[in-house]
C-alpha cells in the first residue's frame with residue numbers, strides 16, 4: 001500500500017497594524033502562512049498550496065489569500081514563504097533525482113562492462129538470450145534462456161544451452177545468482193558453436209539480452 005496525500009503547517013508571521021478589520025475596524029492583525037505539500041510515505045514531494053492569512057487581534061476574524069488586499073498578501077508571502085521554509089517541501093524530488101542519477105550511473109557501468117565482455121568473451125560467461133530469436137522451436141511464453149560458454153578456441157565459442165526457460169530476463173538472472181546454473185542437469189548435454197565475431201550482432205538484434213560473469 002502506498003500512503004500519500006497532503007500535509008500542511010501554519011507558519012507564524014509578524015504582527016501588522018496598518019489594515020482595518022472589516023468586521024470590527026481594529027487595526028492590529030497577526031499574520032501567518034499555510035504551507036501544504038504533497039507527500040508519499042510522509043516524504044514531501046512538492047508544495048501544493050502557499051496561502052497567506054491574517055487574524056484580527058480583537059475579533060479574531062480571519063482572512064485568507066484573495067480576501068486580503070494585494071499589497072498585504074504580497075508582504076506576508078515574502079516574509080513567511082522564505083526559501084528555507086519552502087524548499088524542504090521539495091526534498092522528495094531531490095531524493096528522487098538522486099535515485100534516478102544513481103540508477104542511470106549503474107546502468108551505464110553495466111553497459112560498459114558488457115561491452116568489455118562482448119569484446120573479450122571468457123569461459124563460464126553466462127549469456128541471457130531471447131530463445132525464439134536463436135531457435136525457431138521455442139516456447140514464446142518463456143522466451144528467456146541461458147547459454148554458458150564451455151570453451152573458446154580460434155574465435156569459436158562452444159556454448160551449452162539451459163534446459164530451463166523463463167518468462168522474464170529477471171528469472172534467468174535469478175537462476176544465475178542463486179547458483180541453480182551450477183547444478184547437474186541444468187544445461188543440456190549437447191553444445192553448439194557461436195562465432196565470437198557474431199556476439200555484437202546478436203546483442204544488437206536483441207537475441208543476446210545480457211551477460212553475467
Ligand SMILES: [Zn+2]
Pocket residue numbers: 021022023024025026056057058059060061
Ligand atoms: Zn476585527
